[in-house]
Amino acid sequence: MMKKWRQQMKRWMTEKLELPADIMMDLPRITMVGQIHIYIENHRGLLAFSDKELRLLLRNGQLLVRGEQFVIKTILPEEILLEGKISQVVYIEEEKR
Protein backbone atom coordinates (compact mmCIF):
# COMPACT_ATOMS: atom_id res chain seq x y z
CA MET A 1 0.00 0.00 0.00
CA MET A 2 2.71 2.41 1.13
CA LYS A 3 4.90 1.37 -1.76
CA LYS A 4 2.23 1.76 -4.36
CA TRP A 5 1.28 5.12 -3.00
CA ARG A 6 4.88 6.18 -2.95
CA GLN A 7 5.44 5.12 -6.54
CA GLN A 8 2.36 6.96 -7.66
CA MET A 9 3.59 9.95 -5.77
CA LYS A 10 6.97 9.73 -7.44
CA ARG A 11 5.50 9.50 -10.89
CA TRP A 12 3.26 12.42 -10.21
CA MET A 13 6.14 14.47 -8.87
CA THR A 14 8.45 13.78 -11.76
CA GLU A 15 5.71 14.61 -14.21
CA LYS A 16 4.45 17.72 -12.58
CA LEU A 17 7.51 19.12 -10.91
CA GLU A 18 10.00 17.98 -13.53
CA LEU A 19 12.30 16.48 -10.98
CA PRO A 20 15.46 14.79 -12.17
CA ALA A 21 14.77 11.26 -13.19
CA ASP A 22 17.49 9.74 -10.99
CA ILE A 23 15.08 9.73 -8.10
CA MET A 24 13.10 7.28 -10.11
CA MET A 25 16.14 5.20 -10.88
CA ASP A 26 15.62 2.54 -8.21
CA LEU A 27 18.45 3.71 -6.05
CA PRO A 28 18.51 2.74 -2.40
CA ARG A 29 17.36 5.23 0.11
CA ILE A 30 19.24 4.99 3.40
CA THR A 31 18.20 6.55 6.66
CA MET A 32 20.47 6.43 9.68
CA VAL A 33 19.81 7.40 13.25
CA GLY A 34 23.21 8.00 14.73
CA GLN A 35 25.10 4.77 14.88
CA ILE A 36 22.30 2.70 16.25
CA HIS A 37 19.76 2.37 13.43
CA ILE A 38 20.03 2.03 9.71
CA TYR A 39 16.98 1.82 7.51
CA ILE A 40 17.47 0.83 3.89
CA GLU A 41 14.73 0.96 1.29
CA ASN A 42 14.87 -0.47 -2.19
CA HIS A 43 17.27 -3.31 -1.63
CA ARG A 44 17.18 -6.49 -3.66
CA GLY A 45 17.79 -9.11 -1.02
CA LEU A 46 20.10 -10.25 1.72
CA LEU A 47 23.46 -11.59 0.64
CA ALA A 48 25.31 -12.15 3.89
CA PHE A 49 24.60 -11.41 7.49
CA SER A 50 26.53 -11.84 10.68
CA ASP A 51 26.69 -9.85 13.89
CA LYS A 52 29.49 -7.71 12.42
CA GLU A 53 28.52 -7.37 8.79
CA LEU A 54 25.51 -6.99 6.53
CA ARG A 55 25.72 -7.36 2.78
CA LEU A 56 22.75 -6.31 0.70
CA LEU A 57 22.14 -6.71 -3.02
CA LEU A 58 21.22 -3.54 -4.85
CA ARG A 59 20.07 -3.00 -8.39
CA ASN A 60 23.61 -2.35 -9.46
CA GLY A 61 26.21 -3.30 -6.94
CA GLN A 62 26.13 -4.12 -3.26
CA LEU A 63 25.88 -2.29 0.02
CA LEU A 64 28.11 -3.33 2.88
CA VAL A 65 27.39 -2.29 6.45
CA ARG A 66 29.99 -2.98 9.12
CA GLY A 67 29.73 -2.68 12.86
CA GLU A 68 28.96 -4.70 15.96
CA GLN A 69 26.06 -6.55 17.56
CA PHE A 70 23.88 -6.51 14.51
CA VAL A 71 20.25 -7.52 14.77
CA ILE A 72 17.81 -7.32 11.87
CA LYS A 73 14.79 -5.80 13.52
CA THR A 74 12.53 -6.06 10.51
CA ILE A 75 12.97 -7.35 7.03
CA LEU A 76 10.50 -6.86 4.18
CA PRO A 77 10.99 -7.55 0.46
CA GLU A 78 12.39 -4.10 -0.20
CA GLU A 79 13.06 -2.66 3.22
CA ILE A 80 15.31 -3.59 6.09
CA LEU A 81 15.85 -2.13 9.53
CA LEU A 82 19.13 -2.96 11.18
CA GLU A 83 20.09 -2.29 14.77
CA GLY A 84 23.47 -2.37 16.38
CA LYS A 85 26.58 -0.21 16.44
CA ILE A 86 27.27 0.84 12.88
CA SER A 87 30.78 1.94 11.93
CA GLN A 88 30.90 1.82 8.12
CA VAL A 89 28.53 1.94 5.18
CA VAL A 90 30.27 1.00 1.95
CA TYR A 91 29.04 0.85 -1.68
CA ILE A 92 30.58 -1.88 -3.76
CA GLU A 93 30.21 -1.08 -7.45
CA GLU A 94 29.70 -3.78 -9.98
CA GLU A 95 32.56 -4.11 -12.50
CA LYS A 96 31.48 -2.70 -15.78
CA ARG A 97 31.29 -5.28 -18.48
Next chain:
Amino acid sequence: MKNEWVDTFTGSVRVKAEGKGTERLINACVRNGITVWNVKKHSRDTATFFIKLSDVKRLRHIARQSECKLSFVGRTGLPFFWRRAWRNSGFWLGLFVFIAIMFLLSNIVWNIDIEGAAPETEHQIVRELKRMGVERGAFQFLLDDPETLQKKLTERIHDITWVGVQWEGTSLHFRVVEKEIPKPKQPASPRHLVAKKEAVVADLFVEEGQPLVSVNDYVQKGQLLVSGIIGVEGRTKFVPSTGKVFGETWYKSTVVLPLETTFHVLTGKSIERHYIGIGRFSLPVWGWKKPTFTHTVIEREKRPFRFWKWDLPFYYERVIVREAEAVKRSYTWEEAFAEAKKIARRELQAKLPEEATIRGEKVLHQSKESGKVRVELHYTVIENIAVPQPIVQGD
Protein backbone atom coordinates in the same frame (compact mmCIF):
# COMPACT_ATOMS: atom_id res chain seq x y z
CA MET B 1 7.25 -0.77 11.84
CA LYS B 2 4.81 -3.40 12.88
CA ASN B 3 2.86 -3.68 16.03
CA GLU B 4 4.57 -6.10 18.30
CA TRP B 5 1.78 -6.38 20.80
CA VAL B 6 -0.45 -7.92 18.16
CA ASP B 7 1.98 -10.83 18.03
CA THR B 8 1.55 -11.44 21.71
CA PHE B 9 -2.07 -12.30 20.95
CA THR B 10 -1.50 -14.42 17.91
CA GLY B 11 1.66 -15.99 19.28
CA SER B 12 5.14 -16.04 17.86
CA VAL B 13 7.89 -18.61 17.52
CA ARG B 14 11.63 -18.28 17.67
CA VAL B 15 13.27 -20.31 14.95
CA LYS B 16 16.82 -21.52 14.92
CA ALA B 17 18.23 -22.21 11.48
CA GLU B 18 21.42 -24.19 11.07
CA GLY B 19 23.35 -24.81 7.89
CA LYS B 20 24.60 -22.94 4.92
CA GLY B 21 22.51 -20.30 3.30
CA THR B 22 20.58 -18.92 6.23
CA GLU B 23 20.52 -15.60 4.36
CA ARG B 24 18.88 -17.28 1.39
CA LEU B 25 16.31 -18.80 3.68
CA ILE B 26 15.49 -15.39 5.11
CA ASN B 27 15.25 -13.90 1.63
CA ALA B 28 12.90 -16.67 0.61
CA CYS B 29 10.77 -16.10 3.67
CA VAL B 30 10.52 -12.40 3.03
CA ARG B 31 9.62 -12.88 -0.58
CA ASN B 32 6.87 -15.30 0.37
CA GLY B 33 5.35 -12.79 2.69
CA ILE B 34 6.43 -14.24 6.01
CA THR B 35 7.14 -11.53 8.50
CA VAL B 36 10.55 -12.01 10.01
CA TRP B 37 12.01 -10.00 12.85
CA ASN B 38 14.86 -9.91 15.32
CA VAL B 39 17.26 -11.81 13.14
CA LYS B 40 20.48 -12.64 14.94
CA LYS B 41 23.53 -14.49 13.77
CA HIS B 42 25.23 -16.54 16.45
CA SER B 43 27.96 -18.14 14.42
CA ARG B 44 28.71 -18.54 10.75
CA ASP B 45 26.09 -21.19 10.26
CA THR B 46 23.45 -20.50 12.86
CA ALA B 47 20.84 -17.79 12.92
CA THR B 48 17.76 -17.22 15.00
CA PHE B 49 14.70 -15.19 14.12
CA PHE B 50 11.08 -14.76 15.08
CA ILE B 51 8.07 -15.56 12.95
CA LYS B 52 4.35 -15.58 13.58
CA LEU B 53 2.79 -18.78 14.81
CA SER B 54 0.47 -18.77 11.82
CA ASP B 55 3.44 -18.70 9.43
CA VAL B 56 5.07 -21.88 10.74
CA LYS B 57 3.46 -24.13 8.14
CA ARG B 58 4.64 -21.98 5.25
CA LEU B 59 8.13 -21.78 6.72
CA ARG B 60 8.34 -25.58 6.78
CA HIS B 61 7.39 -25.61 3.11
CA ILE B 62 10.09 -23.11 2.22
CA ALA B 63 12.72 -24.77 4.40
CA ARG B 64 12.32 -28.03 2.53
CA GLN B 65 13.87 -26.35 -0.50
CA SER B 66 16.79 -24.89 1.44
CA GLU B 67 19.80 -26.51 3.00
CA CYS B 68 18.98 -25.37 6.49
CA LYS B 69 17.87 -27.42 9.41
CA LEU B 70 15.18 -25.75 11.46
CA SER B 71 14.37 -26.06 15.11
CA PHE B 72 11.99 -24.09 17.29
CA VAL B 73 13.59 -22.73 20.40
CA GLY B 74 11.06 -20.43 21.95
CA ARG B 75 7.38 -19.78 22.05
CA THR B 76 5.81 -16.63 23.33
CA GLY B 77 2.35 -15.14 23.26
CA LEU B 78 -1.09 -15.85 24.46
CA PRO B 79 -1.77 -19.18 22.70
CA PHE B 80 1.26 -20.73 24.34
CA PHE B 81 0.39 -19.15 27.62
CA TRP B 82 -3.05 -20.76 27.50
CA ARG B 83 -1.61 -24.08 26.54
CA ARG B 84 0.78 -23.90 29.47
CA ALA B 85 -1.97 -22.77 31.79
CA TRP B 86 -4.09 -25.71 30.66
CA ARG B 87 -1.24 -28.11 31.25
CA ASN B 88 -0.89 -26.69 34.76
CA SER B 89 -4.64 -26.78 35.33
CA GLY B 90 -4.20 -29.23 38.17
CA PHE B 91 -2.15 -26.68 39.98
CA TRP B 92 -4.65 -23.90 39.33
CA LEU B 93 -7.51 -26.13 40.43
CA GLY B 94 -5.62 -26.97 43.58
CA LEU B 95 -4.98 -23.33 44.29
CA PHE B 96 -8.61 -22.48 43.69
CA VAL B 97 -9.83 -25.29 45.92
CA PHE B 98 -7.37 -24.21 48.58
CA ILE B 99 -8.63 -20.64 48.50
CA ALA B 100 -12.23 -21.83 48.47
CA ILE B 101 -11.70 -24.06 51.49
CA MET B 102 -9.81 -21.32 53.24
CA PHE B 103 -12.63 -18.90 52.53
CA LEU B 104 -15.23 -21.37 53.78
CA LEU B 105 -13.31 -22.12 56.93
CA SER B 106 -12.72 -18.44 57.60
CA ASN B 107 -16.46 -17.88 57.69
CA ILE B 108 -17.22 -20.58 60.21
CA VAL B 109 -17.51 -20.23 63.96
CA TRP B 110 -14.70 -22.36 65.32
CA ASN B 111 -14.96 -21.77 68.97
CA ILE B 112 -17.30 -20.34 71.50
CA ASP B 113 -15.80 -19.54 74.82
CA ILE B 114 -17.66 -18.25 77.76
CA GLU B 115 -15.77 -16.62 80.54
CA GLY B 116 -16.84 -15.66 83.99
CA ALA B 117 -20.02 -17.73 84.25
CA ALA B 118 -20.92 -20.38 86.75
CA PRO B 119 -21.42 -23.86 85.24
CA GLU B 120 -25.23 -23.66 85.33
CA THR B 121 -25.29 -20.22 83.77
CA GLU B 122 -22.79 -21.32 81.18
CA HIS B 123 -24.97 -24.28 80.30
CA GLN B 124 -27.96 -21.99 80.03
CA ILE B 125 -26.04 -19.59 77.79
CA VAL B 126 -24.90 -22.41 75.53
CA ARG B 127 -28.47 -23.69 75.24
CA GLU B 128 -29.77 -20.23 74.50
CA LEU B 129 -27.05 -19.65 71.90
CA LYS B 130 -27.87 -22.95 70.22
CA ARG B 131 -31.46 -21.82 69.92
CA MET B 132 -30.24 -18.68 68.15
CA GLY B 133 -28.14 -20.83 65.84
CA VAL B 134 -24.84 -19.91 67.41
CA GLU B 135 -22.76 -23.05 67.72
CA ARG B 136 -19.51 -24.49 66.52
CA GLY B 137 -19.58 -24.93 62.75
CA ALA B 138 -22.21 -22.30 62.01
CA PHE B 139 -21.62 -19.74 59.32
CA GLN B 140 -20.65 -16.39 60.74
CA PHE B 141 -22.61 -14.31 58.28
CA LEU B 142 -25.85 -16.07 59.12
CA LEU B 143 -25.63 -15.08 62.77
CA ASP B 144 -26.78 -11.92 64.45
CA ASP B 145 -24.18 -9.28 65.07
CA PRO B 146 -22.56 -9.08 68.51
CA GLU B 147 -24.78 -6.23 69.72
CA THR B 148 -27.96 -8.16 68.98
CA LEU B 149 -26.57 -11.32 70.56
CA GLN B 150 -25.69 -9.32 73.61
CA LYS B 151 -29.17 -7.84 73.85
CA LYS B 152 -30.94 -11.14 73.35
CA LEU B 153 -28.79 -12.93 75.89
CA THR B 154 -29.29 -10.36 78.60
CA GLU B 155 -33.01 -10.39 77.89
CA ARG B 156 -33.43 -14.13 77.97
CA ILE B 157 -31.16 -15.14 80.80
CA HIS B 158 -32.04 -13.58 84.11
CA ASP B 159 -28.96 -14.58 86.01
CA ILE B 160 -26.62 -12.32 84.07
CA THR B 161 -26.34 -8.61 84.40
CA TRP B 162 -24.07 -8.01 81.48
CA VAL B 163 -22.49 -10.02 78.71
CA GLY B 164 -19.77 -8.79 76.41
CA VAL B 165 -19.76 -10.39 72.98
CA GLN B 166 -16.71 -10.10 70.81
CA TRP B 167 -15.30 -11.78 67.74
CA GLU B 168 -11.73 -12.89 68.05
CA GLY B 169 -10.90 -14.17 64.59
CA THR B 170 -13.11 -17.18 64.09
CA SER B 171 -13.99 -17.62 67.72
CA LEU B 172 -16.79 -15.93 69.54
CA HIS B 173 -15.91 -14.70 72.98
CA PHE B 174 -18.47 -14.08 75.71
CA ARG B 175 -17.56 -12.32 78.90
CA VAL B 176 -20.28 -12.74 81.48
CA VAL B 177 -20.97 -10.80 84.63
CA GLU B 178 -23.41 -12.68 86.80
CA LYS B 179 -25.99 -11.12 89.00
CA GLU B 180 -25.09 -11.34 92.63
CA ILE B 181 -28.08 -11.52 94.83
CA PRO B 182 -27.25 -9.30 97.75
CA LYS B 183 -27.66 -10.72 101.23
CA PRO B 184 -30.15 -8.84 103.33
CA LYS B 185 -28.10 -6.45 105.32
CA GLN B 186 -28.75 -5.74 108.93
CA PRO B 187 -28.91 -2.02 109.44
CA ALA B 188 -26.02 -1.31 111.66
CA SER B 189 -26.15 2.37 112.37
CA PRO B 190 -28.89 3.99 114.40
CA ARG B 191 -31.51 5.80 112.41
CA HIS B 192 -34.92 7.43 112.41
CA LEU B 193 -37.73 6.91 109.98
CA VAL B 194 -39.10 10.06 108.36
CA ALA B 195 -41.94 10.77 105.95
CA LYS B 196 -41.15 10.65 102.26
CA LYS B 197 -44.03 12.98 101.41
CA GLU B 198 -47.08 14.55 102.97
CA ALA B 199 -49.75 12.02 103.89
CA VAL B 200 -52.31 10.87 106.40
CA VAL B 201 -51.08 7.91 108.37
CA ALA B 202 -53.22 4.86 107.74
CA ASP B 203 -51.33 2.10 109.44
CA LEU B 204 -48.10 1.48 111.36
CA PHE B 205 -45.89 -1.56 111.75
CA VAL B 206 -42.93 -0.70 113.89
CA GLU B 207 -40.40 -3.41 114.60
CA GLU B 208 -37.88 -1.29 116.40
CA GLY B 209 -37.90 2.27 117.57
CA GLN B 210 -40.28 4.72 119.16
CA PRO B 211 -43.34 5.60 117.04
CA LEU B 212 -44.15 9.30 117.24
CA VAL B 213 -47.32 9.38 115.13
CA SER B 214 -50.60 7.47 115.24
CA VAL B 215 -53.23 6.52 112.70
CA ASN B 216 -55.07 9.42 111.07
CA ASP B 217 -52.29 11.89 111.84
CA TYR B 218 -51.42 14.27 109.09
CA VAL B 219 -47.70 14.34 108.43
CA GLN B 220 -45.52 16.73 106.45
CA LYS B 221 -42.69 15.73 104.21
CA GLY B 222 -39.58 15.01 106.26
CA GLN B 223 -41.50 14.73 109.52
CA LEU B 224 -40.16 12.26 112.07
CA LEU B 225 -42.31 9.13 112.17
CA VAL B 226 -40.34 6.63 114.22
CA SER B 227 -37.53 7.76 116.45
CA GLY B 228 -34.37 5.80 116.86
CA ILE B 229 -33.84 7.12 120.36
CA ILE B 230 -35.59 4.97 122.94
CA GLY B 231 -35.73 4.84 126.72
CA VAL B 232 -36.60 7.41 129.29
CA GLU B 233 -34.66 10.56 129.63
CA GLY B 234 -31.21 10.09 131.03
CA ARG B 235 -31.02 6.47 129.94
CA THR B 236 -31.55 6.80 126.23
CA LYS B 237 -30.36 4.29 123.65
CA PHE B 238 -29.80 4.66 119.95
CA VAL B 239 -31.34 1.96 117.78
CA PRO B 240 -31.70 1.46 114.06
CA SER B 241 -35.43 1.82 113.82
CA THR B 242 -37.24 -0.38 111.35
CA GLY B 243 -40.81 -0.67 110.29
CA LYS B 244 -43.39 0.44 107.82
CA VAL B 245 -45.66 3.42 108.01
CA PHE B 246 -48.50 3.32 105.53
CA GLY B 247 -49.92 6.66 104.63
CA GLU B 248 -52.64 7.86 102.40
CA THR B 249 -51.12 9.95 99.64
CA TRP B 250 -52.58 11.78 96.68
CA TYR B 251 -51.77 11.79 93.04
CA LYS B 252 -53.13 13.81 90.19
CA SER B 253 -52.85 12.85 86.56
CA THR B 254 -54.06 14.16 83.23
CA VAL B 255 -54.63 12.00 80.20
CA VAL B 256 -55.32 13.18 76.67
CA LEU B 257 -56.59 10.54 74.25
CA PRO B 258 -57.50 11.07 70.61
CA LEU B 259 -60.65 9.38 69.37
CA GLU B 260 -59.07 8.08 66.20
CA THR B 261 -55.61 6.64 65.86
CA THR B 262 -53.98 4.88 62.96
CA PHE B 263 -51.07 2.64 63.52
CA HIS B 264 -49.08 0.14 61.54
CA VAL B 265 -49.16 -3.45 62.62
CA LEU B 266 -47.14 -6.28 61.13
CA THR B 267 -49.33 -9.08 59.85
CA GLY B 268 -46.66 -11.72 60.28
CA LYS B 269 -46.23 -12.42 56.60
CA SER B 270 -42.74 -11.84 55.32
CA ILE B 271 -40.41 -12.60 52.46
CA GLU B 272 -36.70 -13.13 52.88
CA ARG B 273 -34.17 -12.27 50.27
CA HIS B 274 -30.47 -12.91 50.23
CA TYR B 275 -27.88 -10.90 48.43
CA ILE B 276 -24.17 -10.99 47.92
CA GLY B 277 -22.71 -7.60 47.23
CA ILE B 278 -19.66 -5.47 46.83
CA GLY B 279 -19.73 -1.77 47.47
CA ARG B 280 -23.12 -0.41 46.47
CA PHE B 281 -23.82 -3.19 44.01
CA SER B 282 -25.55 -6.30 45.25
CA LEU B 283 -26.49 -9.47 43.47
CA PRO B 284 -29.56 -11.44 44.52
CA VAL B 285 -28.75 -15.08 45.22
CA TRP B 286 -31.89 -16.39 46.80
CA GLY B 287 -35.49 -15.28 47.17
CA TRP B 288 -37.05 -14.12 43.92
CA LYS B 289 -40.64 -13.81 44.97
CA LYS B 290 -42.20 -10.45 44.44
CA PRO B 291 -44.04 -9.31 47.51
CA THR B 292 -47.71 -8.54 46.97
CA PHE B 293 -47.85 -6.47 50.12
CA THR B 294 -49.19 -2.96 49.94
CA HIS B 295 -47.47 -1.70 53.06
CA THR B 296 -44.09 -3.07 53.94
CA VAL B 297 -41.46 -2.71 56.58
CA ILE B 298 -38.02 -3.59 55.30
CA GLU B 299 -35.24 -4.87 57.49
CA ARG B 300 -31.70 -5.08 56.19
CA GLU B 301 -28.78 -6.84 57.70
CA LYS B 302 -25.29 -6.75 56.26
CA ARG B 303 -22.46 -9.06 57.24
CA PRO B 304 -19.03 -9.00 55.58
CA PHE B 305 -17.40 -12.18 54.35
CA ARG B 306 -14.09 -12.94 55.94
CA PHE B 307 -10.86 -14.39 54.74
CA TRP B 308 -8.29 -15.54 57.21
CA LYS B 309 -8.60 -12.71 59.72
CA TRP B 310 -9.69 -9.92 57.46
CA ASP B 311 -13.09 -8.64 56.46
CA LEU B 312 -13.45 -8.79 52.70
CA PRO B 313 -15.14 -6.02 50.74
CA PHE B 314 -17.81 -8.56 49.83
CA TYR B 315 -20.78 -8.85 52.09
CA TYR B 316 -23.82 -10.96 52.63
CA GLU B 317 -27.07 -9.10 52.96
CA ARG B 318 -30.36 -10.40 54.22
CA VAL B 319 -33.43 -8.35 53.44
CA ILE B 320 -36.66 -9.18 55.18
CA VAL B 321 -39.75 -7.61 53.69
CA ARG B 322 -42.57 -7.74 56.20
CA GLU B 323 -46.15 -6.95 55.44
CA ALA B 324 -47.59 -4.11 57.45
CA GLU B 325 -51.18 -3.21 57.91
CA ALA B 326 -52.66 0.11 58.83
CA VAL B 327 -55.14 -0.34 61.65
CA LYS B 328 -57.56 2.40 62.52
CA ARG B 329 -58.88 2.54 66.02
CA SER B 330 -61.82 4.71 66.88
CA TYR B 331 -63.68 5.29 70.12
CA THR B 332 -66.96 6.85 70.98
CA TRP B 333 -66.81 9.60 73.60
CA GLU B 334 -67.84 7.21 76.38
CA GLU B 335 -65.34 4.58 75.35
CA ALA B 336 -62.61 7.22 75.13
CA PHE B 337 -63.28 8.42 78.67
CA ALA B 338 -63.22 4.87 79.99
CA GLU B 339 -60.04 4.10 78.10
CA ALA B 340 -58.37 7.30 79.30
CA LYS B 341 -59.14 6.37 82.91
CA LYS B 342 -57.71 2.90 82.38
CA ILE B 343 -54.57 4.37 80.88
CA ALA B 344 -54.15 6.77 83.77
CA ARG B 345 -54.51 3.98 86.30
CA ARG B 346 -52.02 1.81 84.46
CA GLU B 347 -49.52 4.61 84.26
CA LEU B 348 -49.83 5.37 87.94
CA GLN B 349 -49.48 1.73 88.92
CA ALA B 350 -46.31 1.47 86.91
CA LYS B 351 -44.92 4.46 88.79
CA LEU B 352 -45.80 3.23 92.29
CA PRO B 353 -43.81 0.68 94.30
CA GLU B 354 -45.23 -2.85 94.42
CA GLU B 355 -46.77 -2.78 97.89
CA ALA B 356 -48.73 0.39 97.21
CA THR B 357 -52.42 0.11 96.46
CA ILE B 358 -54.77 2.54 94.81
CA ARG B 359 -57.66 3.07 97.13
CA GLY B 360 -59.78 5.66 95.43
CA GLU B 361 -60.19 7.41 92.13
CA LYS B 362 -62.06 10.62 91.48
CA VAL B 363 -62.60 12.42 88.23
CA LEU B 364 -61.79 16.05 88.76
CA HIS B 365 -62.52 17.25 85.29
CA GLN B 366 -63.27 15.74 81.90
CA SER B 367 -63.70 17.54 78.62
CA LYS B 368 -64.15 16.96 74.92
CA GLU B 369 -61.73 18.80 72.72
CA SER B 370 -61.43 18.63 68.94
CA GLY B 371 -61.29 14.88 68.39
CA LYS B 372 -59.73 14.28 71.79
CA VAL B 373 -60.80 13.67 75.34
CA ARG B 374 -59.04 15.16 78.30
CA VAL B 375 -59.43 13.64 81.72
CA GLU B 376 -58.03 14.89 84.99
CA LEU B 377 -58.04 12.36 87.79
CA HIS B 378 -57.28 12.34 91.46
CA TYR B 379 -56.10 9.20 93.20
CA THR B 380 -55.76 8.20 96.80
CA VAL B 381 -53.00 5.73 97.32
CA ILE B 382 -51.90 3.77 100.35
CA GLU B 383 -48.15 3.37 100.38
CA ASN B 384 -45.18 3.08 102.64
CA ILE B 385 -44.00 6.58 103.36
CA ALA B 386 -41.21 5.75 105.80
CA VAL B 387 -37.64 6.35 104.71
CA PRO B 388 -34.62 5.90 106.96
CA GLN B 389 -32.60 8.87 108.14
CA PRO B 390 -29.39 8.23 110.03
CA ILE B 391 -28.96 9.80 113.41
CA VAL B 392 -25.89 11.95 113.49
CA GLN B 393 -24.30 11.24 116.81
CA GLY B 394 -22.46 14.28 117.92
CA ASP B 395 -20.94 14.24 121.35
